[in-house]
Amino acid sequence: MDRAETEAIREVLGGNRDAYRVLMDRHFSSVARVAFRITGNEEDAEEVAQEAFLRAYNKLPSFRQDSAFSTWIVRITMNTAINLVERRNRDLSYRAPRIADEPSAAEGTVRVADGQAGPEGELLGREAASLRETAMAALTPMERAAFTMRHMEEVPMSEIAEALNITVNSAKQAVFRAVSKLRRSLAPVAGGLR
Amino acid sequence: MKHFSEEDLIAYQLHDSSNETATRRHLEECVECATVSESIAETLRAFSAEPVPKLDLERNWQRLRGNLSVLGDDQPKRVGLRWKLIWPAIGLAMVALLVVIFIALHGSYTMKTRRNVAINGHGPLTTEPRDPAIADHLDSAERLLTEVNNTQGPLDDITREQAHHLLLKNAVYVHAARESGDMAQAAVLENLGRVLTTLDNEPETPHSTWRLRLEMNTSGLLLDIRILRQNDDGNQGAAQ
Numbered sequence: 239m240d241r242a243e244t245e246a247i248r249e250v251l252g253g254n255r256d257a258y259r260v261l262m263d264r265h266f267s268s269v270a271r272v273a274f275r276i277t278g279n280e281e282d283a284e285e286v287a288q289e290a291f292l293r294a295y296n297k298l299p300s301f302r303q304d305s306a307f308s309t310w311i312v313r314i315t316m317n318t319a320i321n322l323v324e325r326r327n328r329d330l331s332y333r334a335p336r337i338a339d340e341p342s343a344a345e346g347t348v349r350v351a352d353g354q355a356g357p358e359g360e361l362l363g364r365e366a367a368s369l370r371e372t373a374m375a376a377l378t379p380m381e382r383a384a385f386t387m388r389h390m391e392e393v394p395m396s397e398i399a400e401a402l403n404i405t406v407n408s409a410k411q412a413v414f415r416a417v418s419k420l421r422r423s424l425a426p427v428a429g430g431l432r
Numbered sequence: 433m434k435h436f437s438e439e440d441l442i443a444y445q446l447h448d449s450s451n452e453t454a455t456r457r458h459l460e461e462c463v464e465c466a467t468v469s470e471s472i473a474e475t476l477r478a479f480s481a482e483p484v485p486k487l488d489l490e491r492n493w494q495r496l497r498g499n500l501s502v503l504g505d506d507q508p509k510r511v512g513l514r515w516k517l518i519w520p521a522i523g524l525a526m527v528a529l530l531v532v533i534f535i536a537l538h539g540s541y542t543m544k545t546r547r548n549v550a551i552n553g554h555g556p557l558t559t560e561p562r563d564p565a566i567a568d569h570l571d572s573a574e575r576l577l578t579e580v581n582n583t584q585g586p587l588d589d590i591t592r593e594q595a596h597h598l599l600l601k602n603a604v605y606v607h608a609a610r611e612s613g614d615m616a617q618a619a620v621l622e623n624l625g626r627v628l629t630t631l632d633n634e635p636e637t638p639h640s641t642w643r644l645r646l647e648m649n650t651s652g653l654l655l656d657i658r659i660l661r662q663n664d665d666g667n668q669g670a671a672q
Contacts, residue, residue, distance in 0.1 A: 255500045262493055270487040280485045287487060291496055299503060370479060388446060389476060395448060410448065414439045417446075421475040 243307050250298055258295055265308055266291070269315045275386035276319035277326075278374055286322055290315040312393075313401035316383050320402075323379040373423035377416050384409050385416035435462060441469045445476055566605050566660075573598050573624055574657045580631065581654065587631060595631035602628055620656045627653060 242260060249257035269290055274283035294301075294311050301310060374382060383402065387393040388409075393401075399409040436444075436458060443449040444456075459466045576594050580587065587595075602625045609618035 251503055253502050255497065255502060258500065259493055259497075262496070263489070266487070266489050266492065271484050274484050280487070283485075284487050284492065288492060288496055291492075292499055295496075295500055295503075366478070367482075370482065374479075385479075388448075389479065390482070410443070413446065413448075414442045417442045417472060417475060418438055420479065421471055424475055424478060425471075 244303060247298060247301070247303060247307070250295070258291075261294075261307060261311075262291055265311050268308065269311055272312055272315045272387065272391065273319050275390050276316065276379070276383045277322060278371060278382075282319075282322055282326070286315060286319045289322075290318045293318065309397065309401075312397075316387065316401045320379040320383050323382065327379070369424065373420050376419055376423055378412075380404075381412045381416040381419070384412035385420075388413050389417075436465050438468060438472075441465065442472055445469065445472045566608075569598065569601050569605055570657050570660050573602070573628070574654065576631075577624075577627065577654050577657070592632060595628045599625060599628035599632055617660065620653070620660060623653050624657065 243264065246257045246260035250261075266287065270283055270287045273286035273290070274280065277283050277286055290311060293314050297314075301307070377385065380402065384398055387398045387401075388395065395406050395409050395413075398413075399406040402409060402412075404412075436455060440449065440455065444452060444459075449455050459469055572594070576591065576598060580591065602621055606618055606621045606625060609615070609621055
């Protein structure tokens with residue numbers, strides 16, 4: 239952790255709330271990315287980012303400054319995001335994709351793939367996002383978090399394991415299960431995926 | 433030929449394989465595993481291109497800042513502050529308790545010694561005469577003053593004689609009231625004595641009696657006497 243962050247934390251702990259802005263300036267982008275990867279939508283990502291920074295702020299007196307704030311805040315973000323996804327999953331009606339003739343990302347609707355459409359066109363077309371979203375929705379929050387962190391954010395397995403409070407092997411298994419599920423979810427419509 | 437598992441191929445595509453060279457060599461030879469591996473790679477590519485929206489830092493900071501409490505040494509200070517304030521608070525509570533006790537005792541004393549306090553604009557009037565004979569005196573005085581107040585012209589000799597007689601008795605009752613500490617009753621009787629003295633000594637002129645009547649009305653002397661007498665009657669009735 240660099241000197242500016244150490245100083246900012248010291249000031250925050252001394253009662254200067256505005257010093258927290260320094261930490262937010264530096265890490266908001268990565269926190270927002272992680273939040274978006276796990277939640278899959280901008281609205282929830284913003285909620286997670288807010289909550290993660292608030293949690294970190296309130297836990298700052300117990301933060302051990304020999305570790306990196308970035309690792310710490312990302313870990314909090316991942317847990318916060320997983321919790322939110324789990325809450326969303328409990329509410330079955332929330333963002334559940336519905337079948338429609340004309341798929342709409344805004345309305346959360348998807349169209350059932352037909353055999354006449356070309357697989358390349360399906361994947362590259364406007365339905366691709368909805369299909370990916372549907373496939374991701376089939377993952378558990380843990381699998382989704384592990385997969386997105388490893389594949390999209392290229393976070394090492396050891397850090398993912400630490401953030402999720404699981405063993406490295408468990409983190410790997412979560413990623414493998416995620417990729418396997420995604421592959422099978424896309425296979426019927428992708429055509430080329432076997 | 434031994435094939436690689438899906439997990440091994442996923443690890444290979446994610447660059448997490450412990451034996452990447454051996455896997456690559458196998459994929460060059462095994463079509464079946466190469467097909468699965470390419471399928472995994474295609475899946476990973478499908479989930480690689482998703483853009484991340486840029487969230488508004490300033491807006492999020494402003495929202496967050498409103499929820500941030502002030503950290504630091506304030507919590508221990510608050511505890512210390514509580515202990516610093518606790519003794520003055522206890523002191524204030526004790527003072528308040530003493531005041532309440534004093535008021536309760538004083539009120540109890542007042543209830544015992546001065547019940548039925550009436551006010552007519554000149555201070556409290558006791559309604560419990562010490563001497564039962566004062567009831568007759570007050571009754572006589574009230575009748576006399578009522579007569580003086582309701583008649584016109586100079587006072588007759590009988591009225592003057594009654595006034596003189598009441599004035600003598602009134603002096604005794606004033607003294608008795610003072611001795612008993614009932615200053616309110618003594619004040620009313622003194623006022624009565626002043627009017628009786630005037631009646632006894634003033635020359636017989638229309639002007640003097642008019643002045644007397646005016647003084648009795650404005651001073652509320654009649655009212656004071658009526659209050660004293662009526663309450664005294666009530667006390668006597670209760671005693672019987």
